[in-house]
Amino acid sequence: MKITVVSPHRGDAAFALGLSIGAWLREGHAVEVVSCFTRSEFAPYSDVGLLHRNDRVSFVTAVRKREDEAWRKQVGVAKFTITDLNLKDAPLRLHIGANEVFGRVADASEKVVAKIKRALEMSKAGAWVLPLGLGGHVDHVTARNVALSALATAATPVAFYEELPEAGAVTGEEAIDAVVVQLALAVQSKLEPALAGGAGLTDVEDAVAKKRRVAWCYDSQIDEAATTDIAEFCRRFGGAERIWTNAAWRSQGL
Numbered sequence: 001m002k003i004t005v006v007s008p009h010r011g012d013a014a015f016a017l018g019l020s021i022g023a024w025l026r027e028g029h030a031v032e033v034v035s036c037f038t039r040s041e042f043a044p045y046s047d048v049g050l051l052h053r054n055d056r057v058s059f060v061t062a063v064r065k066r067e068d069e070a071w072r073k074q075v076g077v078a079k080f081t082i083t084d085l086n087l088k089d090a091p092l093r094l095h096i097g098a099n100e101v102f103g104r105v106a107d108a109s110e111k112v113v114a115k116i117k118r119a120l121e122m123s124k125a126g127a128w129v130l131p132l133g134l135g136g137h138v139d140h141v142t143a144r145n146v147a148l149s150a151l152a153t154a155a156t157p158v159a160f161y162e163e164l165p166e167a168g169a170v171t172g173e174e175a176i177d178a179v180v181v182q183l184a185l186a187v188q189s190k191l192e193p194a195l196a197g198g199a200g201l202t203d204v205e206d207a208v209a210k211k212r213r214v215a216w217c218y219d220s221q222i223d224e225a226a227t228t229d230i231a232e233f234c235r236r237f238g239g240a241e242r243i244w245t246n247a248a249w250r251s252q253g254l
């Protein structure tokens with residue numbers, strides 16, 4: 001089966017699903033990651049601050065493209081692909097500050113909706129994996145909602161992932177449960193938590209080390225502390241990643 005993962009920004013799918021994607025590939029599935037809002041000047045751990053304003057977007061966009069490429073090479077199998085939608089991220093598209101991207105309503109602009117929908121149609125996936133939208137970043141909520149609107153039927157297997165490191169900052173499971181309840185209504189199916197990515201690893205330390213290696217592909221985005229948060233989060237699940245699955249996903253035995 002082909003599994004398509006929606007990554008609002010470069011790195012989101014890798015941070016949250018590095019283990020799961022490896023496991024799906026080992027099980028023989030093809031995996032496509034769709035990186036949506038890839039034009040950006042957000043790279044706090046790069047040299048972007050040294051550049052003239054006019055050069056920042058092209059510099060950061062190129063740095064982050066190399067980061068996706070580094071992850072693709074690290075995974076290193078032909079059945080793993082990354083598609084770049086080349087859309088502007090929220091600060092560039094909506095002309096807002098980096099601290100104003102949270103808690104806004106989803107962006108329904110024609111270009112954004114059309115590009116994401118088209119990419120998902122083209123991917124011809126048998127199963128979809130979408131972000132929960134934890135933290136309420138407008139790019140995450142937008143990508144998730146457009147994907148939901150493109151889902152043909154409740155018979156399509158779909159799962160949701162918790163964004164990292166955002167999920168680690170959520171205090172209490174209630175906030176996550178509230179999002180899951182909303183999304184269950186949207187996909188007209190009970191969503192149940194499942195653990196993915198743990199199979200084939202020798203132990204929890206192996207899982208943490210693998211997550212750390214994946215996260216470090218994106219070192220313009222995260223510092224050592226965030227890398228540790230992302231990698232260590234899998235300990236609470238015994239070295240796996242948590243997703244929420246609809247009935248169709250479960251009936252496929254994914």
Ligand SMILES: [Zn+2]
Pocket residue numbers: 008009012137140
């Ligand atoms: Zn993101």
